[in-house]
Amino acid sequence: MVKRHNKIAGQIYLWLAILIFGASSAITRKLTEIGAQHFIDARNPISLCNVLFVGNICALLVLITIYRRQWNKAILKKISIINWLNLTKVAILSGAIAPALIFQALALTNVNNVVLIGRLEPPLTLALSVFVLKQRVNIWETVGAVTAFIGVTLTIILQPPGQSTMHMGVNIGIGEILSAIGAVALAVSTIISKQHLYKIPLGIYSVFRTALGTIIFFFLALIIYGRDHFTDVFSPFLWQWMLVYGFVIVVLGQSFWIKGLKASTVSVASLVSSFTPLVGILAAYFILGEAPTMAHYIGGSLILMGILLSQIGIRRQASLRTELPKMISTSAQHKVETTIGFKGM
Template sequence: MTNLNRTPSQRKIPGQLYLWLAVLIFGASSAVTRKLTELGAQHFMDGHNPISLCNVLFVGNLCALLVLLILYGRQWNRANLRQLSQRNWVNLTLVAILSGAIAPALFFQALALTQVNNVVLIGRLEPPFTLALSIWLLRERSNRWEVIGTALALMGVLLTIFLQPSLQGMNFRIAGVGESLAVIGAISLAISTIISKKWLSEVPTAIYGIFRTALGTIVFFFAALVLYGSHHFVEIFSPFLWRWMLIYGVIIVVLGQSFWVRGLRASTVSTASLISSFTPIVGVFAAYWILDEAPTQAQYIGGSVILFGLFLSQMGSLQMAHRRNLPQVEPMEVENGIGFKGL
């Protein structure tokens, strides 16, 4: 009888389910990206991999931009654009370069040089660095659980990095470069998050997302041309590439972003932050399932410390959210905390 009396809003899919679906997709994105490049390596064209990491990033960004224009294109209008100050545009440009071009490029290159699990776990360096910058630059308050949890997460990342030389022997040089790139990528995302929180909180999410993706794609394209040459994109129009990128775009970009945005609109800050903290767990399982990449001893040790730190940090965040009685979540702030999402 109770079910018959429910209103349409009570029968709708809960926002938490959309967030979980998005986290499953985002967590698996690194493993999916590596798998695609392996498929491309089996179908070389004129001596080149048609699904190179650069092509995946460039075409993936184009797919993301198309989705954003479909979802938010109406909000990109003259009235909204006129409300932005010159400082807003400068900071939007910085964020676009850091989080839309530099960080993704570094993570993609890291995926080419080290294990997916390393990229997933080391990417969790972003929250500790963001918290430290928030306290230092933004004078934000944090309780002891957040500080302790963040410190443990940082310790876990360091353990993941520095326990590997003795366990991987001669592979340390290659793995070390990939891990270093993942660290710099995480720091770039953290800096962009601080800029967003400090100076872009009033910028509409639609303008923020479209501008970041568009400018990030342009900057990455020209940077790749300078660093690698025009031949690096010679397979960009390959039917084989676009066939797989349509699948990649639909799953990672369209479904992932759509589920995430819909879930954010119906969730609180604490709920979205808690669910997003499970991203590294999904990433590790995805690497094993998709790539048969079992965690190393260093990753087990470091990952366990990271997860315990995330648990304590989430306890602190829940306490802070409860005390402040926070309303609906701000999409940019929580989304930046997820880290690498495959694009």
Template sequence: MQPATEPSQRSNRTSGQAYLWLAVLIFGASSAVTRKITEIGAQHFVGGQNPISLCNVLFVGNLCALVVLLLLHRRHWNRRTLGQLARREWVSLAMVAILSGALAPGLIFQALALIPVTNVVLVSRLEPPVTLALSLWLLRERVNRWESMGAIAAFIGVALTILLQPAKEPLMQMGNFHIGLGELLAVLGAVALAISTIIGKKRLSKVPLGIYSTVRTGLGTLIFFIAALALYGQDHFAGVFSPFLWQWMLLYGIIIVVVGQSFWIAGLRASSVSTASLIGSFVPLAGILAAYLILGEVPTRAHYIGGGVILLGLLLSQVGIQHQTARRVAMTRVTAAPAEQAIEARMGFKGI
């Protein structure tokens, strides 16, 4: 019996890793694809507006993601499972939806409108060190020296990426130096995601992954829609019913949302925490490569220096993660919300 079981387990692990790698390539390309289709939309104005605005892409893309998540996790949506969630957990889910489902995507998508995709990808790497610092401070988690060194290196790399950028408008005064508005928005988005991860670790450990993902996406989409209407007015989503928008969003939704989310969830179910974390850490590299291939963004000196230091931080962090999981949960499957959030925090923003 044992010899027959082991090949089956190896096959499941291999297929899980393949799904994760495919998801990483798709997620890495998502920001560049988003920028590209908004540029296409700018050449086909409808009523004086770009029908494929970043807000429209985020709103419609999240609706597509919500449909996929409901289909994938429909078994979790029953009276018994929902009745087991305490009021505190529902409040925490709402907070996570605001931070990671509405605020962070809105900030990062706005950053995509102002600065190169490569800048957004690299600056978003601020999320892991901020998450680690908050874990040490608020959760009193013990972190090994490899992860600490990796977080410090990542922070330095992000700082170098920002500080070595040539001065461009608009700029914001931050103490004794200036920071571009786009970079500042990306930083705020990364901080929002980090806070969301801490809330998930502290209060959502018993929430099924399907409910967590679906509520975050659905409620986050609704909150983003209401906030955008309040800030920009009713005309802001005027092009949301444009056939030209939906023509491209069907392509975006099928590839980035449906296929990407499906591969990612299938990979998580068949992989260990350490494997998913390692493969997920390659999302930023895939994002930079996609920005070059799709948009022709050639990395600058700041990108090479900052990105190199960030890559060093990723390598150091992975050494620490492998040591940690080898001792405790190397073969634990990713089945809870905090586990997925922890992995996504190391990946950076996935562009959807």
């Protein structure tokens, strides 16, 4: 009875986390719109860079609080130099480059595009797993990945022409391109993690990735945008909103997610997380008033169909095992997190 209660509680925590993560893109865009109404010396105090930088600091504090016991000499000594180098690669790709590209995409295109095009990550990760890791996948996962990929492609090429559009036979927006590149960076990062970092404790992986990613992003922004780019990072107006953002998206989101993973299986967590795109689209509508376009309906329908087919494959694989794996390893978490995409940081 207690075990069943824990499973139910775990699923509730996962659903709460997915509701928060799914709405994160819309909330991020809304914050920047609020900041645009309160300029400081012609600058938006709640710029996307400020949100990402401060949000990462909030996330790091949460992760250190949760995983501080894993950071001890005995565990750290077991990590080889090669693994630290691979951790660095992952931190650069998934902790700095991908978030920066996604945040920039949010500034150039609507949230629905970012949400749906970000779904390029799962099929790309699956393809790389097959060709690089020689991983076997069943027909359901393959068909699901191909269907989702077609959906993402249609979402991109059916976009109406906009201000930041490149004409390459079809009208492709720069924001859409950045979203796709961000998804590629996340997929490559996941493959590196699967191949080399599956034995690294989750706490060390998460804290190191977030910390190094934040530092690298900070210096990249300074190089690209100049020394004054983070002038308003200590603005009281920014922090009053970031306290809300940090508490809801980072503290509650991460806490619910980790609690849910501890009491759930890979298949259950993957199923729940597959609803993230739908939550993202609904959040964009209710928070920002962004109604889906025909491209979103067509591409989104195929993406959701692909997710459903993939879930059938995942459930079938799980049913062949005597025990469903618990969400305690880094590699297992990667398998689920590729279905989530952007989590607000």
